[in-house]
Amino acid sequence: DGPLAVIAGLNVLEDVGLALEVGSExxxxxxxxxxxxxxxxxxxxxxxxxITSYRGPGLDKGLGMLARVKSELGVPICTDVHEANQSERVAEIADLVQLPAFLCRQTDLVVAMAEATQAAGGLLHVKKAQFLAPRDVKNIISKVGEVAPDLGVIMCERGTSFGYNNLIVDMLGIGAMHDLDVPVTIDATHAVQLPGADPRTAGASTGGRREGVPIIAKSAVAAGADGVFLEFHTDPDAALCDAPSCLPLTGAADLLKTLKLIRELVTTG
Amino acid sequence: DGPLAVIAGLNVLEDVGLALEVGSExxxxxxxxxxxxxxxxxxxxxxxxxITSYRGPGLDKGLGMLARVKSELGVPICTDVHEANQSERVAEIADLVQLPAFLCRQTDLVVAMAEATQAAGGLLHVKKAQFLAPRDVKNIISKVGEVAPDLGVIMCERGTSFGYNNLIVDMLGIGAMHDLDVPVTIDATHAVQLPGADPRTAGASTGGRREGVPIIAKSAVAAGADGVFLEFHTDPDAALCDAPSCLPLTGAADLLKTLKLIRELVTTG
Amino acid sequence: DGPLAVIAGLNVLEDVGLALEVGSExxxxxxxxxxxxxxxxxxxxxxxxxITSYRGPGLDKGLGMLARVKSELGVPICTDVHEANQSERVAEIADLVQLPAFLCRQTDLVVAMAEATQAAGGLLHVKKAQFLAPRDVKNIISKVGEVAPDLGVIMCERGTSFGYNNLIVDMLGIGAMHDLDVPVTIDATHAVQLPGADPRTAGASTGGRREGVPIIAKSAVAAGADGVFLEFHTDPDAALCDAPSCLPLTGAADLLKTLKLIRELVTTG
Amino acid sequence: DGPLAVIAGLNVLEDVGLALEVGSExxxxxxxxxxxxxxxxxxxxxxxxxITSYRGPGLDKGLGMLARVKSELGVPICTDVHEANQSERVAEIADLVQLPAFLCRQTDLVVAMAEATQAAGGLLHVKKAQFLAPRDVKNIISKVGEVAPDLGVIMCERGTSFGYNNLIVDMLGIGAMHDLDVPVTIDATHAVQLPGADPRTAGASTGGRREGVPIIAKSAVAAGADGVFLEFHTDPDAALCDAPSCLPLTGAADLLKTLKLIRELVTTG
Known part of the structure; x- marks a missing residue:
């Protein structure tokens, strides 16, 4: 019932100047x-x-950029791991080590990330897969518990498959994950994606509904989410990845203030 | 952006004393x-x-009970119509004449209700079917507009089919219906139903998740719903219909206060 | 395990000449x-x-046309009932009295149709609603059984809501309904509809995927369906209702032959 | 339109004797x-x-067992790759190198597998993810085509997320994938899984509906699938992985004969 946690920044690292600008604001x-x-x-x-989509600076250069954001701004870092052998290096820099949704049932990756994150003193941020029922994340939490019993796990809702080319957020799923004694965050940015449906590229990238991000964020905080995950850009339409669901940085202050007030309302109510 | 409208009372009329007690509180x-x-x-x-489920007092006796609630308490009334030939009699008493979700595409019923409600000076409250996309309610609004151009229509979200025996509320659907220039309410009570899945009756009635009602209500108001539809009882477990999703009357004040505050937050934000 | 039953004809009656032509072929x-x-x-x-869609000749004229098809061609008739008070008149003509999918949980309609159909010596053909799990049709069968214990009921699969604007056929649902000791048919024509998504009318009518009809029919017969429900037209694109999912009459012989052979394979196997 | 391809064997390698017995039969x-x-x-x-589920013999021992099956029985081999760095070793043994469903959008894995499989002269068997629309597999095919233009790709349907804890097979998806000019197989074994819902382990493993496997296989072949993917065991209930959806080897001859005949019917029809 503490204050709302904010995990926010860029979808993908572009240049370090943008990262510092977004992070400091x-x-x-x-x-x-x-x-x-x-x-x-x-x-x-x-x-x-x-295959031709922008993928980011990669592990070496990327971790260097994140380290610089961390030291210059004095903020904790969240980034994701895609292969087991990246776990230790990422856990050195990241305070919140993130397991991607599609990969959340890959045992070797979960185990490697859990061990490395516990050793480094961080927390694990697990995106619930689009194909997983909220209560079934208990299996992921159990896997983590067996190899890293002292590691804190945070579950993140990012939408569930709803027919083809659509995601839907089940607000009752937040409570279902709370019942497993873990904090729950809402990734409102990815939750509005329209998989395989970006009309700008005839389906070669994923579409989104930018105007839906604040709605999902407000709804989920009202439903009890403990934290919010949001992606911003100084020029959203020019974002190198997932532009259709990217928010303008200029709107961040108003949105976060509203979310803070909703959080206070529902936790003191 | 006005105050939150509250459509609330009983699932089904039982005796008039209960109706007056719930309505007055x-x-x-x-x-x-x-x-x-x-x-x-x-x-x-x-x-x-x-076929053995309790169905209520029926048209004659029921309208009499509703008329008494209306005159004794001085409150407007909302009730639903199931057959075209009930429309005029219901519209005499009800200020908000409600079209049931499963029937929202039955043209003759829509036309009869729209004509009778416009003639009587009421409003039409349309439950969006569980099988209908939010934007597709435009066809219902068009039907109404052709026969009753001056009639106000309010759309109500009450959950969408999600696999078998489950409903899910798409919070982005509220905005999609707002885009059609109609107010939108959230029926948080029916939205938590588990169709065909009440374990107490081996599937012979519909289950629900009572604890989910306030969550859906808060989420939907945060997402922009203009009104909330809720069902209460002085003894929810003894409610003659849909007990699993019925709220205790004793909790109404706290819930409605929280919803009012969320509404104010999101409309002044 | 008998031969495949064929329920086939027109979506909606146009003129009697067309009905006789399609029926005789x-x-x-x-x-x-x-x-x-x-x-x-x-x-x-x-x-x-x-509201402007073609609706058909109506009860009086329509039953007259069906009576003429019945007597001139010597074939049994299937048509649907939409209001309880139509039941007796329809059951006089129709051998297979059909309950529409959206209405399959309306108790008064089910009861009236069941009583009238039993009295007239017909069978009840129930379209499973798009929002209903296959095993939950047991409640419909129970309702019928209580008022018309000798009435034969046939369940029809016509697709299930899958996200927005799409239907999907669950081939395992055929077996789930067989487990309730009723024959099961596949309405392959309506199962390929794309609700609210006919691009020719900007969503004001329902789209379809004509090329999918034979696929669904073959699949469902392979999965154990006892009968097939199909809609044809001599000029499908000119059909006054649901043209996008209407099959050309010229293809009927080949399709039905293939379905017959699949049926024989899976029942003798 | 050739004969039905059969990809069949064990869910997971147990001992080499079982593999040889199942493979030879x-x-x-x-x-x-x-x-x-x-x-x-x-x-x-x-x-x-x-984490405590049986995982199999692992890469070294497992490839040794597969090599022995290949040489002793003289049959081609299909097995799956989970990490990019396994690709070359697997492609040396496997003729059909399989990309798992959850991983089908991981670019590095797709690229590594495509390159290794083309180099070794094999084919790529891609399980369509449960969260992917059939037509969206074009992005996977494009990725493969860019790095391995001569590599043959086969798409495999294994069910799509349908609400929570359930999969459904969209028979129209087979045609949608055929439209991309690739052969399509049906994994009828995994398609009947009930994710996270094995009542024997309170959700700690995935349930299944063994009796549904032949139904899905027959349906899909009737719908145009070019091949079938099936898992058998001499003692299905004792299978070390996915027992609830495992078929008895004793039923293989009858099922495959029926599938062959359906294939012939629909390709010559």
């Missing part, structure tokens, strides 16, 4: 609002629809 | 909160899973 | 193949997307 | 029926619900 907003803040950006987008 | 709470209030109860449950 | 084909044949056509389309 | 049956046969077994189950 979000840090300032969260500081003003009294909300804990974690900077998020991916160094690699390993599951793009097309 | 909800009227008092809404009055204290400055929220417009409409008393809701059905006189017939025409689509029960089993 | 289908009768001839089924006779050649040794398959029992029932002529199907609706006299009213009561649930159109738009 | 299936080879014999397919030879009698004139059907091309590929032996399938996994060396590792990398995405189990629980």
């Amino acid at each position: 979000l840090k300032r907003i969260c500081s003003d609002l009294g909300l804990p803040y974690v900077f998020k950006a991916s160094f690699d987008k390993a599951n793009r629809s097309s | 909800l009227k008092r709470i809404c009055s204290d909160l400055g929220l417009p209030y409409v008393f809701k109860a059905s006189f017939d449950k025409a689509n029960r899973s089993s | 289908l009768k001839r084909i089924c006779s050649d193949l040794g398959l029992p044949y029932v002529f199907k056509a609706s006299f009213d389309k009561a649930n159109r997307s738009s | 299936l080879k014999r049956i397919c030879s009698d029926l004139g059907l091309p046969y590929v032996f399938k077994a996994s060396f590792d189950k990398a995405n189990r619900s629980s």
Whole structure:
């Protein structure tokens, strides 16, 4: 029932200047609002629809950029791991080590990430797969518990398959995951994706509904989410990945203030 | 962007004393909160899973009970119509004449209800079917507009089919219906039903998740719903219909206060 | 495990000449193949997307046309009922009295149809709603059994809601309904509809995938369906209702022959 | 339009004796029926619900067992790859190198497998993810085509997410994938899984509906599938992985004969 946690930043690292600009602005907003803040950006987008999509700077360069954001801004970092052998290096930098949704049932990856994250003193942020029922994340939590019993796990709702080319967020799923004694965050950015349906590329990348992001965020916080995961850009339409669901940085202060107030309402009610 | 409308009362009419007790308490709470209030109860449950389920007092007796609630409490009334030939009699009493979800595409019923409701000066409250996409309610609105161009229509979200024996609420659907220039309400009570899955009766009636009702209500108001539809009882487990999703009347004041505050937050934000 | 039953004809009655032409050709084909044949056509389309859609000749004129098909061709008739008070008149003419999918849980309609059909010596053909799990049709069968214990009921699969604007056929549902000791038919024509998605009318009528009809029919017969429900036209694109899912009459003989052979394979196997 | 391809064997390698027994029996049956046969077994189950589930003999021992089946029985081999760095070793033994459903959008894995399989002269067997629309597999095919333009790709339907804890097979998806000019197989064994719902382990492993396997196989072949993927065991209830959806080897001859005849019917029809 603490304050709303904010995991926010870029979809994917572009250049370090953008990362610092977005991170410092979000840090300032969260500081003003009294909300804990974690900077998020991916160094690699390993599951793009097309082979020609922008993938990011990669592990070496990307971790260097994240380390610089961490030290210059003094903020914790969230980034995702795609292969078991990346776990230790990522856990050195990231405070919130993120397991991608499509990969959340790959045992070797879960085990490697859990061990590395516990050793480094971080937390595990698990995106619930689009094909998984909320209560079934108990199997992931159990896997983690067996190899890293002291590791904190946070579950993240990012939408569930609903027919073809659509995701839907089950607000009752937040409570179903809370019942497993883990904090729950809402990834409102990915939850509005329209898989395989970006009309700008005839389906070669994933579409989105940018105007839906604040709605899903507000709804989920009202439903009890403990944190919110959001992706911003100074020029959303020019974002190199997932532009259709990217929010303008200029709107961050208003949205986060509203979310903070909803959180207070539903936790003190 | 006005205050949150509250359509609330009983699932189905039982005896008039209960209706007056529930209606007067909800009227008092809404009055204290400055929220417009409409008393809701059905006189017939025409689509029960089993032929032996309680169906209510029927048209004659039920309209009499609703008329008494209306005059004694001085509150507007919402109730539903199941056959075209009931439209005129219902529209005489009900201020909000409700089209059931399963029937929302039956043209003759829509036309009869629209004509009778416009003539009587009421509004039409349309439950979006579980099998209908939010944007496709435009066809219902068009049908109404052709025969009753001055009639106000309110769309109600009550959950969408999600696999078997489950409903899910698409919070982005509220905005999709707003785009059609109609107010949108959330029926949080029916939205938590588990169709055909009440374990107490081995599937012969519909189950529900009572604890989910406030979550769906808060989420939907945060997402922009203009009104909330809720069913209460003084003894929910003893409710003669849909007990598993019925809320205790004792919790109404706290829930409605929270919903009012969320509404204010998201409309002034 | 008998021969495949064929319920086939027109979506909606247009003129009697067309009904006789389609019915006589289908009768001839089924006779050649040794398959029992029932002529199907609706006299009213009561649930159109738009108020301006063609609805058919109506009850009086429509039943007259069906009576003429019945007597001139000597074939049994299948047509649907939309309101309880139509039941007796329809049951006088129709041998297979059909309950529409959206209405399959309306108790008064089910009861009236069951009583009238039993009295007239017909059978009840129940379209499983798009929002209903296969095993939950047991509640419909129970309702019928309580008022018409000697009435034969046939369940018809016509697709299940799958996200928005799409239907999907669960081939395992055929067995789930067989487990309730009723014959099961496949309505391959309606199963390929794309609700609310006919691009020719910007969503004001329902789209379809004509090329999918034979696929669904073959699949379902392979999965154990005892009968097939199909709609034809001499000029499918000119059909006054549901043209996108209408088959050309010229293809009927080949399709029915293939279905007959699949049926023989899976029942003798 | 050639004969039905049969990819069949074990879910996971147990001991080499079982693999040889199952493989030789299936080879014999397919030879009698004139059907091309590929032996399938996994060396590792990398995405189990629980960390304590049996995972198989692993890469080294497993490839040794598969090599022995290949040489002793003279049959081609199908097995799956879970990490990019396994690709070359697997492609040396396997003729049909299989990409798992959950991983089908992981670009590095797709690229590594495509390159290794083309180099080794094999074919790629891609399981369509449960969260992917059939037409969207074009992005996977494009990725493969860019790095391995001469590599043959076969798409495999294994069910699509349908609500929680359920899969459904869209028979129209087979044609949608055929439209991309690739052969399509049906994995009838995994298609009947009930994810996260094995009542024997309270959700710690995945349930299934063994009796549904032949139904899905027959339906899909009737719908146009070019090949069938099936898992057998001499003692299905004792299978170390996915027992609820495993078929008895004793039923293989009858089922494959029926499938062969359906294939002939629909390709000559």
